[in-house]
């Protein structure tokens with residue numbers, strides 16, 4: 001069955017939370033529940049959340065993780081090298097803006113780099129893409145030609161490299177690997193509009 005991808009734009013920074021489900025099933029996966037849990041809950045329309053997947057540990061992508069995980073009992077996955085960021089306001093960017101230091105509740109699991117992560121009938125491949133943060137990952141659905149790119153790749157741009165754990169050299173390598181994916185791959189980023197690998201690759205003359 002085909003999949004449905006629904007964007008809920010959350011919070012002051014306009015972060016994209018992605019609700020992904022396979023047609024004919026009543027469960028779904030939530031990628032980067034940034035904020036505004038009541039709004040996300042409405043968008044779920046009563047569907048069971050099979051897993052919460054995080055592309056990285058920055059505050060604007062994780063603020064609704066606590067209440068959503070407590071409410072749904074869904075497991076939470078994040079790149080292992082970003083696990084330290086989730087409850088550490090000093091490095092997840094949250095301190096100055098929110099003054100909140102802890103998420104309550106969820107047990108966090110390490111996303112299996114380079115391997116399959118299956119939930120709700122969706123088989124994601126976890127692509128490690130450091131550069132924006134050490135543990136940034138892109139979540140790839142090869143059969144559906146869909147990539148959830150977090151803050152690694154945007155339409156007409158890529159993520160900041162000057163924050164905690166950022167690295168221009170790693171970002172260059174990560175983008176090179178993403179640009180090797182099929183050009184028709186749809187890219188669903190953490191901010192802004194969706195795009196394709198082919199469109200983004202062509203901006204760099206590749």
Ligand SMILES: [Zn+2]
Nearest residue numbers: 056058132151
């Ligand atoms: Zn970020």
